[in-house]
Amino acid sequence: MLVLHVSDTHLGAMPYGLISRAKDIYEAFKETIDIALRERVSIYLHAGDFFDSPNPLPESYVIAYRELRKLKEAGIRVVIIAGQHDTPRRHSVSPLYLLQDLGVVDMLAINSITSGVFRDSSLNVLIYAVPHGLKSSIHSIAVSREGQNRSVLVAHLLLKEIGIPSEEADVSLSQIPRGFTYIALGDYHMKTEFRHVDGAPAVYPGATEIHKENECCDKYVAFVDLSAEKPAVSFIKLKSVRPWIRIKCVDVSTCMRELSSIRRVEGVKKPIVSIDLQKIRVETIAKILSEMVSSGVIEYYRIKVAEDSDALESSIPRLSDAYEYLDLGRIVRNMVRHEGLAQLLLRYVKEPSKQVAEDIVQYLKNNTDAVKALETNSTHNAFQYGDSEGGSTNSSGVVNRKTSTVGRALQSKPSGGGK
Numbered sequence: 001m002l003v004l005h006v007s008d009t010h011l012g013a014m015p016y017g018l019i020s021r022a023k024d025i026y027e028a029f030k031e032t033i034d035i036a037l038r039e040r041v042s043i044y045l046h047a048g049d050f051f052d053s054p055n056p057l058p059e060s061y062v063i064a065y066r067e068l069r070k071l072k073e074a075g076i077r078v079v080i081i082a083g084q085h086d087t088p089r090r091h092s093v094s095p096l097y098l099l100q101d102l103g104v105v106d107m108l109a110i111n112s113i114t115s116g117v118f119r120d121s122s123l124n125v126l127i128y129a130v131p132h133g134l135k136s137s138i139h140s141i142a143v144s145r146e147g148q149n150r151s152v153l154v155a156h157l158l159l160k161e162i163g164i165p166s167e168e169a170d171v172s173l174s175q176i177p178r179g180f181t182y183i184a185l186g187d188y189h190m191k192t193e194f195r196h197v198d199g200a201p202a203v204y205p206g207a208t209e210i211h212k213e214n215e216c217c218d219k220y221v222a223f224v225d226l227s228a229e230k231p232a233v234s235f236i237k238l239k240s241v242r243p244w245i246r247i248k249c250v251d252v253s254t255c256m257r258e259l260s261s262i263r264r265v266e267g268v269k270k271p272i273v274s275i276d277l278q279k280i281r282v283e284t285i286a287k288i289l290s291e292m293v294s295s296g297v298i299e300y301y302r303i304k305v306a307e308d309s310d311a312l313e314s315s316i317p318r319l320s321d322a323y324e325y326l327d328l329g330r331i332v333r334n335m336v337r338h339e340g341l342a343q344l345l346l347r348y349v350k351e352p353s354k355q356v357a358e359d360i361v362q363y364l365k366n367n368t369d370a371v372k373a374l375e376t377n378s379t380h381n382a383f384q385y386g387d388s389e390g391g392s393t394n395s396s397g398v399v400n401r402k403t404s405t406v407g408r409a410l411q412s413k414p415s416g417g418g419k
């Protein structure tokens with residue numbers, strides 16, 4: 001029996017606020033479906049964070065349904081567990097239920113540890129599914145091998161063994177019971193393989209696209225053959241993932257040379273360029289990079305400036321004068337529809353500084369209602385659906401091409417490619 005193990009597709013995510021990146025996320029998901037069909041797997045096993053949000057955008061539902069229906073029509077069974085992203089915070093239900101009600105998901109685990117038997121001509125496979133919310137009960141599973149040929153565990157959790165300092169990484173491999181043939185994990189966005197003490201591979205295929213720079217660069221799904229007593233695991237690299245080019249700039253001429261060597265490759269998506277800038281003025285490099293965006297060589301760029309960011313602060317234009325004739329207050333309030341946050345954002349526009357950016361982050365942490373309001377406000381209407389498959393998507397409405405200082409300051413510290 002063949003299984004395609006996929007995780008962290010995050011449908012609806014829009015890294016850096018770019019429509020093109022939202023489209024990348026959908027395309028990576030579609031590629032996993034194409035692989036499942038091409039490889040004629042029996043089970044499409046999704047280890048959580050299927051959607052990016054418990055309130056998915058309409059296009060996320062449409063794409064999810066259209067793609068999963070292809071699996072249904074091919075007789076491929078679909079198992080999905082909820083990650084923290086597709087579990088609602090309170091008083092609501094997971095969007096995954098709709099997919100089950102529409103008949104394109106065969107087994108779902110959201111609020112409980114669920115198990116089910118999947119048969120093909122040669123094997124009985126028992127799948128135990130542990131959603132994110134139940135991860136601390138994982139030790140209590142009693143693995144039954146009675147009448148079953150293979151047992152598979154699917155769970156959404158960060159293993160301690162990954163080694164990233166996180167309160168979330170609170171389950172260790174030794175807490176997972178013995179007796180599984182294969183352990184399919186999700187949550188960690190980087191391809192990683194562990195081995196359980198009884199020999200079972202414990203695998204994170206990783207996210208299907210890159211959400212943060214530290215999740216760069218190759219992305220995979222795991223292809224698992226359960227025919228033999230010991231499963232054969234291989235990784236299939238996703239081809240649709242947008243390339244990233246990372247350049248460390250220590251002097252202007254080397255930096256220029258490296259940038260000018262970037263070429264548009266036919267049939268490959270335009271890359272994202274990430275610059276680590278040391279002692280070079282931001283403006284010098286930003287000008288070249290934005291020309292590369294305009295001329296269609298690269299999709300997007302980000303500039304990281306060395307920690308002592310005096311140079312960065314001084315490069316921020318003071319907007320208060322230039323925008324005096326605009327009713328900024330009204331614009332910002334209409335955008336965020338939350339008074340406290342609007343005031344902070346206005347302060348930032350008038351006096352951009354790291355301190356105000358940090359205040360904004362702190363404010364968001366303390367005000368879940370503001371976050372909720374922002375989530376439900378986030379609309380991007382550039383998606384268009386035709387009646388045919390793969391309706392055209394307009395990517396011209398790119399928001400915020402350049403890494404703004406707010407974006408940079410709001411970006412959290414690298415955590416080694418977490419969830």
Ligand SMILES: [Mn+2]
Nearest residue numbers: 008049187419
């Ligand atoms: Mn995730």
